[in-house]
Each structure stands twice: as structure tokens, then as C-alpha cells.
Amino acid sequence: MSQRGATSEPTTDRPRVAVVTGGSRGIGRATVGRLAADGYAVVVGYAGNREQAEAAVAEAVAAGGRAVAVRADVADERQVADLFDAAESEFGGVDVVVHAAGRMTLSTIAEVDLTELDALHRVNIRGTFVVAQQAARRVRSGGAIVTFSTSQVGLAFPTYGAYIASKAAVEGMTMVLARELRGRDVNVNTVAPGPTATDMFLEGKDQETVDRLAAMAPLERLGTPADIAAAVAFLASPAGHWVNGQVVRANGGVI
Template sequence: MTTNQQQHQQRVAVVTGGSRGIGRAAARRLAEDGLAVVVNYARDAAAAEETVAAITGAGGRAVAVPADVAEEKEAAALFDRAETEFGGVDVVVNAAGRMTLSTVADLDLAALDAMHRTNIRGTFVIAQQAARRLRAGGSLVVFSTSVVGTQFPTYAAYAASKGAVEAMTLILARELRGRDVTVNAVAPGPTATDMFLSGKTPEQIDRLAKTPPLERLGTPDDIAAVVAFLASPAGHWVNGQVLRANGGMV
């Protein structure tokens, strides 16, 4: 098989926030499923290259590409690189995100603006590129949070930003009628990532781990498996949905 034939036949994924956590797990899982992967990162090039090395070391194809998801020109360049490197885009996973926890009364509004810029504007910018570029049979997976439902204190601003993601999910799915492209959101519960664990005491982590009936934290691989299903032909009848991957929390 020639390189051009390989590029034409292999499905291609763009994973934002692919340098660590859920994004890294999703990138690796999609590569295991046979996709070429563009691993996007904002700042940590070394971590992104570790993700790429894990994929290529297992025989997959991947490249790391920097971009601020909230900057439309950088996002467009990210997708341009995917098309140049691998021939097109079939799956987009927007795992880039930011979380700052505080009561409403005490939240620094600069932190609010930064979080909403990444979580709302960034999701919208990536969704816009995905809507324009995904090939037939493709999938966009964006990220919400189960806290939209659980309503834990100190999560108001973060949950509000993710509520906006949920609001756009079904609308975009309907806007893409006739394209054979799905749009879904995954809403993880407590998941053992650096972002989740940062700033929490062992007691807080233990309490949150016991909240789901399965009595443990989720893992990035748990969430990546849900992403991989939604991105696969097997999950293509699921469209416009929010999947709460949280071990049985409300």
C-alpha cells in the first residue's frame, strides 16, 4: 500500500488537550483503534511529544501540534495540519479544558473569564472547525461535566461553562443534518486526572471516590473508552446526546 493510499483509507482524529489526562488517554485509545492522531497542546510540548511517542512506539501514527483552542486562526491551522499530514479529519475530540474552583462569593473574575474562554469559546471554535471539515461518517466529541447535574458547591463557574457546552451539543447535531456527522458530549464524574486531583486533600478525594455506587474514581481510560465508542461506527447512531460517564452518580 502506498503512503497516499494509507492516508486515504486511515481515519484521522484531532484531539485537543492531548498532552495529558483524558485527552492523552483518548488519543492513545483512538490510535489503538487504528486512527492517525493529531495531538494538540497549548503549552506543554514535552508532554504532547510523550503522547506521540507512546502512540508511535506502539506502531501508530501521530503528530503534536500547538494551538490555543480559543483562537480561531490557530484552530484553523491545527485542522490544516491534520489535513496536510494525514489527508483529512474524521474524529474531533475537544478535551482541552480549564477548571477553577471557588464559591460564587469569592471567585476571582479573571479566573472566570479565563475558564469560560477555554471551556466555552474554545469548544465553540473547535466545534466550528469540526462542522466545516469533518468527513462523512465523522464524529465530534466535546466535554461537559457531571457536576452540571450533581451541583457540588464551589463548582458554579465551571459547571456553568460546561452547561454551555451541553446547550450547543444537540443544536449542532441538528445543524449538521444530512452530513452523516454526529455530535455528542461526554460528562465525566470524578476522574483521577491531575486537573481533578490538584488542590484536594486526601479526605476530599476519598469522599468523592465513594460517591458513585461503584465506589471509586473514574480513570482517564474509562472516559477514553466512551469517547472511542462515540467515535466508532458502533456508536454512530448516538447523536446529540450528553453521556454522563460517572459510575452511577446522579
């Protein structure tokens, strides 16, 4: 596995380069499109659906950016190293890492399937560590790392125990990483969406449940992937660089 440092200074004559895991659908895909529209070259990391990943690449190109799709299991350190290698070989380096890949299972703690718990934690905890490890080694000066948590860490709804446990781990690890990168000029933050209209969120919910969750926010609607992508784009941009070591609860005011 590569252990190269990331010390080169950004220049004004090249685009910033972003690696986005989970970039083929949902919030990750919206983030790919937003960063491409902002002028980034984007590596779209995906787990298995190449057709969706290539569609995300096409959208990024249509938005005015450059993009490639690279398959990688985020919990596999060799595949993730290859993902970052692709960013360096295709576009010359890495400035921004957005780790949007994730898994969710809902069950009471008393009834949770421990096999599913292990799978959940492999993606959400180990996967975040593996991606963060490569990001810490490779992101260039002036860059940004964004991980994903959930506003459920504070809301603590029943049946979300396994998911919350995994995302609380992400929050803690991300805050430590922000401090470990002292002197590198890289900001590190977590975005914690509230109820957001993605396939993963909507799966298994009836309309009454969706309407009830939408009404929780003072803004009285579900978030959209574009809402969350906008928050990510700010944190990744020079304008958001002073925000560091924070959990940004992008949830329309749900508390």
C-alpha cells in the same frame, strides 16, 4: 481561515484521522492512546507543554498508530484552523474531533475572581465554539465530534459554579450542533465525566476528600482517564454512530 466543506466519503484504504485537543495530558492523552491503538492517525493538539505532547505522540506510535503534535490555543481561531490544516496535510482529512481541552477553577460564586472567570470561559466556552466551528466545516461523512462537559452540571456541588456554567454552555451548544449537521452523517455528542483521577481533578484535594468522592459511585472508585477514553472511542467509532445529540454521563453511576 479555511471554510472548506467536508463532503468526501470515507474509504476503506486509509485510516480514520482524529484531532484531539488537550491531548498532552489527562483524559485527552488517554484518548490519543486509545484512538491510536484503534488504528487512527492522531493530531495531538496542545496548549504549551511540547514535551508532554511529544510523549503522547510517542505513546500513540507505540500503540501502533501515527501521530503528530501541533500547538494551538483553542480560543484562537487562526491557530485552530492551522491545527485542522495540519490534520489535512499530514493525514489527508479529518474524521473525528475530540475536544478535551479545558480549564477548571473552584470558588464560591460570592468570591469568584471575575478575571479567572473570564479566562475559564475563554477556554471552555469560546474554545469549544472555535473548535466546533472548524469541526463542523471539515469532518468527513461518517465522522464524529465529541465535546466535554462534566457530571457536575447535574450534581451542582458548592464551589463549582463557574465551571458548571461553562460546561452547561458546552452541553447546549453541542446539542444544537448535532441538529445543524443534519444530512452530513456526522454524530455529535458530549461526554460528561464524573470524578476522574486526573491531575486537574486531584489538584488541591486531600485524601479524605478524594476518598469521599470515590465512594459516591456505586462502583466505589474514581474513574480513570482510560475509562473516559473508552467512552469517547465508542462514540467516535462506527459502532457508536447511532448515538447522536446526547450527553453521556460517564461517571460510574453517580447521580
